[in-house]
Amino acid sequence: MEELHSLAKAYDQEDELREFRNQFHIPTDDQGKEKIYFCGNSLGLQPKSVAGAVEKELENWRTKGVEGHFAEPEPWWTYHKKLKKPLAHLTGAKEHEVVAMNNLTTNLHLLMATFYQPTAERYRIIIEAGAFPSDQYAAESQVRWHGLDPQEALVELRPRLEEEILRTDDILRTIEQYRDTLALVMLPGIQYYTGQFFDLQAIAQAAHQAGAKVGYDLAHAIGNVPMQLHEWNVDFAVWCSYKYLNSGPGNTGGAFVHERYAEDTDLPRLAGWWGYREEDRFQMKPGFKPMYGVDGWQLSNANILPMAAQRAALEVSEQAGMEQLRKKSLKLTGFLEQCIRAFDPNRKYIRIITPENPEERGCQLSLVFSQQGKQVFEKLTQSGIIVDWREPSVIRVAPAPLYNTFTEVYRFSEILRETLS
Ligand SMILES: Cc1ncc(COP(=O)(O)O)c(C=O)c1O
Missing domain, CATH: 3.90.1150.10 (Aspartate Aminotransferase, domain 1)
Structure with missing residues (x-):
């Protein structure tokens, strides 16, 4: 030894x-x-720069009050944009394809509301039998929300007998098997229990060939493994920032929506004022007009204190590369x-x-x-x-x-x- x-x-x-x-x-x-801390897969450690970054925004709030929203040089109303560059690097995306907002499960529901639109012919979702419970509950409740039966609509992937991990071939074969009725493939980037990193590119390709959409839960993948979400043509992805991004417990999650949907204003979505076009958002007019890119899925104004922590944490990952x-x-x-x-x-x-x-x-x-x-x-x-x-x-x-x-x-x-x- x-x-x-x-x-x-x-x-x-x-x-x-x-x-x-x-x-x-x-x-x-x-x-x-x-201590020996090997638990960054659950909660990443606190970067020393976080306290100062949060304190800075507390100070802004203390001294500026509501004027902090528009006070230069770093107004809160556009604060979420500061996180785009590092998030784009970590996911292999363009900046307008990624945004920090909400938490993972909320984002999953929001994006399923857009990308899971079951019809009489296409209504099935492929998911893992051993998926993280929140993903299972999200998929199951979405199916029920549309008046469908989860027994019929959810196709659960299981490893072969006596095996622990899913074989890529088996995933691709299942996609092929259900190709005529498949609406969505929803899998993790890295499986939380086994640590398996899925072949996200091959799965996205197979899903698209079957005429379905593909969405990934990147909770355990972001900041852990390099990805190319844009190039792989992934439709959407969601993540949390408290694991390998070290942003702090329960900190703001994020979402990716591929550029090809950036200008599609007809897509069904659950909208909020922060997704409204920036240029005339504050005119408070009726009739929702979404922003270009994933920003059009934002609901609420940015939560500045957690985002200040996340921004500081992302800078550390960005420096390392x-x-x-x-x-x-x-x-x-x-x-x-x-x-x-x-x-x-x-x-x-x-x-x-x-x-x-x-x-x-x-x-x-x-x-x-x-x-x-x-x-x-x-x-x-x-x-x-x-x-x-x-x-x-x-x-x-x-x-x-x-x-x-x-x-x-x-x-x-x-x-x-x-x-x-
Ligand atoms: C794989 C996976 N998906 C979803 C979640 C739920 O995340 P949130 O509580 O931020 O919605 C977690 C939380 O640890 C997770 O590990």
Whole structure:
């Protein structure tokens, strides 16, 4: 194991992103000792710049009151636009295709209201059987909202018997199988439980060939893996910003709508005043005229305090760059796998259900223990390691390239080995 320790130290030394850790607050125990935080897949850590950014807007509010809405140089009424550039970089989109607004599930409903328009012929939605509950509830309630039966309208994808992850071929085959009745394919970018990164391009292509729309939940993908939503022709996508974007608990989510819908004012949508054309929004006229691009789906004026935090957090990701983040992430997660396999080469204690192929996963590895997984999780927590437990049987471990180190991965694997023995 000493070899792995030396390797970890060498990797840390040559890590081009190593200084970024200093830009984050690392949680500590009662004695002030830093914990090992591998839970950025659930809630990213707080960048040190966030407090100042929020304080600045509190100050604006304190000193300007309502005039802050239009006060130069950074009026609140256009504040959401400050987030567009980094969000476009992270998703592989044009700036008018992305917007920060609402929360993930709200955005999912809003965009399904536009892109799920069932007809007598086309009414089915393909979704995973193991989808995150909020997505399941959203899809099911949308189907019922349209007066349809979820049993009939929802097609649930399941892994094959004795398998944990969905095969791309099986997804494509299912799309083909339902091609005549399919309205929408709605899948995650990265599956929250297994950590599987789906082939978003191939799925989008197949959905379109079948005459359906495609929408993705990028909660676990944004800031974790590079994407090209524009080029892949994705119809819509939604995300939250509190995981790999480090914006803070429950912070504002975001949405992508492809450019080809930017000027389509006939699309059915649930509208609000913030989606109305900017140039005459404040004339308060009846009759909704949407803004160009995804901004036309906004409902309400921007929530400035959370967005100030998000803006500061996005600047950190922007400085690092998605390409560099991915490069380090591949190495970091690969090293985690290597360390686990070094003490459990025959998978006697731990099964990793995340795909082995690094191209098919992000930061996260999902570990299933042959016995007493929950107790292992509790022991790790007592040892100052923050990972998470997901029912029924998984510990999710996600070293984040912005603030985690190779030495932490090594120490984690040592504590895990000791816990198991
Ligand atoms: C994959 C996935 N989808 C949806 C959600 C729900 O997000 P929100 O509560 O922001 O609507 C989460 C939250 O963790 C998630 O992980």
